[in-house]
Amino acid sequence: MSTTSAVSPAPVEGSAQLSARTAARRARRRRVALVWAGRIGLAVLVIGGWQAFTTWGIVDPFFFGQPSGIAKRLADLFRHGTEFGSFYANIWTTIQEALVGFAVGAVAGVVFGVALGQSRFLADVLGPYIKMVNAIPRIVLGSIFIVAFGIGVLPKILLAAVLVFFIVFFNAFQGVREVDRNILANARVLGASQLQIIRHVTVPSALTWIIASLHSAFGFAIVGALVGEVLGAQSGLGLVIKTAQNNFDPNGVFATMLVISVIVLGAEWLIGKLEHRLLAWRPPAPSEASSAL
């Protein structure tokens, strides 16, 4: 590049650069268009195929639902509600349980993770027990919570919190142990107290790990809330699913599933925003850096 620019006269080089830029732009635009065409094509293929096969009777819509039926059922749910209150109220119940469970589990996970990461002694004492508890299929705890706390929102919150706790806890714990030794030594020499080290060094350093865990943790919070509702509830999307199942209504199940995925995507988006704010100091990841042409 440098040799050509030195040899070729300036105006020619200028126009060459200009045309190179428009060419590059055109190539990028074409790529974006191609990607979107692929995405939409795939969606049409899958949903259209589903619709077609069920219409032609190759697949039985009684068991597998039908896209048009799902859309109708969804509209119906929003318009007429369910036999246990409006659809919005049910959505709100589930969101509430998931959010509160998520918050409780995440805070507890961070606190315990940081505390155990700080103290070798605590980590050694509690380590095997935590591994054991982690090995238990915790979703089963839902049954116990329902028996102990009734069919209100509390057992769902607890179940969501337990699921979230372990994910966040392990990440926070690992994050604390990955703190750079040099940075720690430096802070100590500069006269930092233990609390100051936690605040200025340990927690910010573990934050990368913690926030990465929050993405998957919210999914688990929703799972906890839904499973709790399926096990026994008076309202919530889990109950809507269970009712649909009992009525042999796969369209109702799929419709609710659709709503849930929208909720999770929304939460994911919010966590992404949070991540962007809290981790603004990070150098751009190679995948985010400007793409080569």
Place this chain on the structure above:
Amino acid sequence: MASRNDAAVGPVAEKAGQDSARVEISGLTKRFLTPAGEVFTALQDVSFTVEPGQFCAVVGPTGCGKSTTLSMVSGLDRPSEGSVRVGGRVVDRVTDGVSFMFQADALLPWKTVLGNVLMGPVFRGVPKQQAQVSARDWLRRVGLAGFEDRYPHQLSGGMRKRVAMAAALINEPRILIMDEPFGALDVQTKAIMSTELLGLWEQIRPSVIFITHDLDEAVALADRVVVMTSSPGSVKAVFDIDLPRPRGSVQEIRFQPRFIELQHQIWDSLREEVERAYARTAGGTA
């Protein structure tokens, strides 16, 4: 210590506790337990003294326990035997008034340049406003005015070293410990940084212990050069460098006859140690 508050004034009165900046290392021995369960003696009976305000360089082959010595002077680690006294007091915890500069980056990547330099005063409870003023002043002194809001990853290696230097000096330490601080820099940047370090050191005159592999760097900067042997680490010889101060550019002092003479003397002492250490590592890997 009284001078900490008027950091912006510039040269600090040297009366601030002359003797409090003396480092006496006597009979220092450090043993580790290797993973195989054997006792490994990293340091054996190391003794030397750094006078208040003196610039002391420590040279020696790889693995001679230089860094271990430093961590015991700063109080991050405890000796197995012997003691380190700073200003007459035995070091038994992190020493007050000590700053440490590492070879690797010890900057907090999640704090801005200003935030990093602020750490020292903040940890000591200096009011935020005042800490900011002195942090800005120190950034100006190391030539980084206008970079306050950058993050470390946005800076070059040399600039990050400057930030580390400002962060280490802002507390106006009695003792400055440097563990191959410029080891990772290219030769030109290293020379520039060394000259700047000398300039700043002359302003606040802490006692310095400076570890390096580079003998030229040691002679150019230091008043005293300690040569260490390896496995176990111990002091082989101590040389006093009588080149006049201020020394000015580190690049130019290398051509003075006295520099070359001293450099030769120390190299003669160091060479066999380096060769011995090299033969051992080469033999170990063969």
